[in-house]
Amino acid sequence: MLELCLKPIASRSKYAQIQSRLCQCEKRHNGSCDEFPFLREFKVSHPSVAKKIERDATMTTGASWKSQDAGLNRILRWVMLLSDDELLDFGINMSQLKPQVIAKLREKAASYVDCIEVAKKLTWLAYQMLDAPQPLAETSAYLVAHFEPMIPGSTTCIVCRKSLSFNLFAEARRGRAEIETGHMNPRSHKAHNVGFVHRECNIAQGQRTLQEFYSWIREILERAESNPIARNPDVQNHEVY
Ligand SMILES: [Zn+2]
Ligand SMILES: [Zn+2]
Structure with missing residues (x-):
């Protein structure tokens, strides 16, 4: 280390x-x-990637909340470790928020150290995507000292396990990025638990842990296989039962 x-x-x-x-x-x-010395190169070559890694690592994630709650949409994760009383000193009145919003914010709380380690892990993973730029030797050595040796092209979506291309960072649909930061257990913001994920895969996983998600999908497929849908000309892809 x-x-x-x-x-x-x-x-x-x-x-x-x-x-x-x-x-x-x-x-x-x-x-x-x-x-963020490990993000120096991305800050020059791919500033939006650097910004995304820093934001996803340190801030609570955005949600489509009503205007009253919108101010808290993005807040430093470690601030959410404070008690309701302590937060009042910062002008944050948790009792005014809806229970679901409070739950979401509290669930995304994480220590400063964990957030910084997550930023390093995401940078390490981004450099190992297909089509990713090569890090300078200094950056590579820094990241490898924190994690494991880097294998070009080895970063996969944590949910579907398909290889991820660095070019996906630049693609966005309706303003939303095609790849997001994901959590194998959505309630733990730690380096060993984070990775990149297709937006669609992240939505599908929802609040389930990966294990819960795979069991859920397996049960669906087993039911679908044992109850084939009736003949329907609108469903012609036989691989989808
Ligand atoms: Zn220093
Ligand atoms: Zn995926």
Whole structure:
């Protein structure tokens, strides 16, 4: 494991008193401190990918909430670890939110350290997608020191296990990205539990863990196979029963 600098980085955010953002560069590094040194290359070559990794790792995810709750749509995950009373000091009144919104926000809470490790893991995975750019030796060594050696083209959707192309980042339908950050267990935001996932696969998985999802799909297919649908000219693909 690399020894990291971990010096606090000055911030004007009102949430800095909860948790200082820490330099993730190697200890005794040259140059200024940086919280996301592993994203430096993407920040230049693919800024939207860098932004997505940073946002998905550190912020609660967006949902189509009503305007009253919209302000909390994206908030730092570690802020959601505070109690309702502590949040009041930051002008966040949880008691005004709908129970489903509260549940969603609380479920996405994660420690700062976990969020930073998730950002590193997502970067490591992005570099191993098909058609991904090559990281500089320094970035590669940094990520490999955190995880395992990188195998080009080995990153798959965590749900359907198809290979993922880096080009999918640039594709979006109705403003929504074609690949999203997914969780094998939707209630755990930790590096070992995250990966990239097709948008459709993420929607299909929903709130199930991967294991629950595969069991559910298996049961559906077993029922479909034992109860073939009646002759219907609109359903001609025999592979779909
Ligand atoms: Zn530093
Ligand atoms: Zn998939």
